[in-house]
Amino acid sequence: MKLSAVTTSVALAAAALLAGPPASADTLKKIAESGKMTLAYRESSVPFSYLSGPGAPVGFAVDISNAVAEAVKKQVNNPALKVELQAVTSQNRIPLLTNGTIDLECGSTTNNTVRGKDVQFAVNYFYTGTRLLTKKTSGVRNYADLARKKVASTSGTTNAQVIRKYSRDNNLDLDIVLGKDHDDSMLLVDTGRAEAFAMDDILLFGLMGNARNPAEWTVVGDSLQVEPYACMLRKDDPQFQALVNGVIVSLMKSGEFEKLYTKWFMSPVPPRGQNLNLPMSKELRENLVAQSDKPAQ
Structure with missing residues (x-):
């Protein structure tokens, strides 16, 4: 019986290690100590996060991610903070976030209650x-x-x-x-x-x-x-959540968010110069004021 209990204990400990970071995450501390931040990107989520050719990804959500990275540099007082990029897919984006491989995912991810059990979502920035x-x-x-x-x-x-x-x-x-x-x-x-x-x-x-x-x-x-799109971060990390939400809300209040929207949805975008010509939806315009992170059910 004692051996069985020890074996079970070891198995549970191993499972906890494989599951990723502890429930009480501290992304800003992790970034400060490592000297780097890892942003996720998608390879074909036009015009949110995608590769338009060789080099770094571009898109509406990429611009939001980059704004968060600049705020993190100020928060941890490290202008030379290394910002690394990691491609993710629909299948691996949540596991790579929860296990600490990436620190933030802003792409074309739906904020819903099922995913909300594993991750935290920031303020919604699109509806589709x-x-x-x-x-x-x-x-x-x-x-x-x-x-x-x-x-x-x-x-x-x-x-x-x-x-x-x-x-x-x-x-x-x-x-x-x-x-x-x-x-x-x-x-x-x-x-x-x-x-x-x-x-x-x-x-x-x-x-x-x-x-x-x-x-x-x-x-x-x-x-x-x-359904709403929103940036994903690890659960139970109020400091980082406040920073990410602060950046997005600031963009919304200052008018910069609408400028970014015009850039990616109402203007020609790379690589083919296509113009989606998609006016802002009623739901998104309302959320510029409400700044809600309410999930889809």
Whole structure:
């Protein structure tokens, strides 16, 4: 019995170590002691966080991340603080945050109550809903046109869950196929392995604009479930949460946030000079005043 108890204790200790940092995180202390901060980025979440060519990522969320990094440099009194970049996917972004590999993730991550059990979200900075990207020649105009057909989504996203639920609720018997990232999911449609790609509408417009031939593509379907995007940080870290929220709220109050929005959603963006021409939504404009971090349910 004693040996069993010791074995169990060792196993639990090992599991705790593998689980990542302790519940009471202190990101600012970690950064100050290591002399570096690690920011996450996405490779194809246009126009939030993406690679437009060789070099560093660009995008709306990247600009917000960089503003946070500048505030951290002042907070830890280290102008020479090293800022490292780490690519993440929909699948690994939360594990890499909780285990301390990255310190902040600002991209195209939905703030919802399920994820809120593992991470903390900052103030919401965008609102979107699930729609469909398809070839104009597909004949797909809405979800009913996809009954018993293959539909792509990206592994680890809320959209895959939303489309599965919609399929069950409406007896569509959709065959969901998952890409490892958004480019991979779009490729499934481009190569005929799926009829449409279900994802946040804003990301679909960005991917379409960056396609080899944007005129071949169209975004269709009703918007399913409006969801907020927000930056992720580790739970139970009030100091770092206050700093990140302070940066975002300051951008919102000063008018800089609207300038960034215009830059990425109402102006030509790299690499193809596409202009999404997407006016700010009612939900986002209201949150410039409310500055809420309320999650999707």
